[in-house]
Amino acid sequence: MNSTTNISISDIQIGDRFRKDLGDIDGLAQSITEDGLLQPIGVTPDNRLVFGYRRLLAFRDVLKRDEIPAVVIDIDNLARGEYVENTFRKDLTASEMVAITDALRSFTRGGDRCSEQYRNNVVAVTKKRACEIVGWKLDKYDDAKKVVQLAIPELVQLMDEEKVSLHAAARLADEPEDIQKEAVKRVEAATTAAERRGILRTVNRIKRARQRAEQRRAECEAPDTSESIRLYHCSFQKLTEVAGLKPASVHCVLTDIPFGNEFLSQINDLAQFVGEVLAEGGVFVCYVGQHKLNEKIRAFDQHLNYQWMGTSRWVGRCNQMHSLNVVSNSIPFVVYTKGERAPSKWSKWIDTLECDSREKEFHEWQRPLAEMETLLRSFTMPGDLVVDPCGGGFTTAAACQNLGRKCISCDSDKANVVVGRQRLRSEAKEEVVEVEGEKIGPASVAHLSHEMV
Ligand SMILES: C[S@@+](CC[C@H](N)C(=O)[O-])C[C@H]1O[C@@H](n2cnc3c(N)ncnc32)[C@H](O)[C@@H]1O
Helix, strand or coil, X not given: XXXXXEEEHHHCECXXXXXXXXXXXXXXXXXXXXXXXXXXXXXXXXXEEEECHHHHXXXXXXXXXXXXXXXXXXXXXXXXXXXXXXXXXXXXXXXXXXXXXXXHHHHHHHCCCCCHHHHHHCCCCCHHHHHHHHCCCHHHHHHHHHXXXXXXXXXXXXXXXXXXXXXXXXXXXXXXXXXXXHXXXXXXXXXXXXXXXXXXXXXXXXXXXXXXXXXXXXXHHCCCCCCCEEEEXXXXXXXXXXXXXXXXXXXXXXXXXXXXXXXXXXXXXXXXHHHHHEEEEEEEEEECCCCCHHHHHHHHHHHCEEEEEEEEEECCCXXXXXXXXXXXXXXXXXXXXXXXXXXXXXXXXXXXXXXXXXXXXXXXXXCCHHHHHHHHHHHCCCCXXXXXXXXXXXXXXXXXXXXXXXXXXXXXXXXXXXXXXXXXXXXXXXXXXXXXXXXXXXXXXXXXXXXXX
């Protein structure tokens, strides 16, 4: 019953179409001229169009033809199950299968076959039943339908040509148009079936690279003034006054305190300082060490709102605490907010940081730069003001400089501030970042004019 025949276009009743975006009809006409019509359109025995609307438009409106090759789909017979799955399905593409399934459902629901005989045979056709009749699984229909509705025409075509699986095409249909176009390009350029099958992984890689590039761009565009990074030689107890810090003006306090007994008497001061300078919803991230952690937490709890605890761990040389006979390869850090956490401010973050580099060039307790950058990216945005009240080797400030965050930092030890100033000068260099062949930058780097020590 479904053999191809030439029928007169003017006899075809088009009715309501499911497809809204018709894409490039001129391009389709051009390809029909060059390669012929690869797939006929589908019509019912009484000439109602079932699928192939774009092809019909190309034939009628662009190529000015009177006739078009069509396959006749006998919906009555279909509904009564007279077509065996394989004989019916073999020549049809996924989008044509969608069109037929939909036609079958609307056909019975619309009641335009009201004969006694018909009603006796088909009372109502659900989506599940329509899929059974045309011989495919519901989830395959759902995937293909989504592609037909949401995907760009080139992706629909790849699905129809079975160059992309229904599942992959449906996932790609959720993506913005530019990503779909990129995926189509990659599939067309693929030389092996394995490459084509890996298209979702490829697309995820492209998306991640774009996100990184986007973030990098934002970092590059962040304010670049001599005021961006400011280092002071003073105790943090004096920093508000010395740096002219306004209350509730800071987005993030990111710091790494001395872990030993010598700092315990200052914990309360620190908690109070952070409570004063942080803006409502701002975040306090502090490496605390395991020693007397309970006392530190008690002090922070007085002024701030506990959120979580993270760990930085490393392999290799470890810390030993002889009194407890413990060998330690990790340092805990706490995450607090002032009041409630500002919604949408944090990126997804991992609470266990792995570190494989030992960086002690600027301070004996120096943290790895990449780790501080990870924390900054997790909790702050380019342009945010970050304070590190215990600068040490000023790794927080260096990370802020790299990522376009403003930073105010201090240390009570003058030598540390001198070294910190040198470090920031030497690390402030023009930088071009390349992501998937795309050059981004040069990165804006703060021109340093630090406070004289
Ligand atoms: C653990 S180190 C910071 C190391 C730093 N995170 C880095 O990556 O180089 C802590 C620093 O806090 C400083 N410090 C201690 N008490 C201070 C205070 N009251 N005000 C400012 N700095 C202080 C110490 O001099 C020390 O350099």
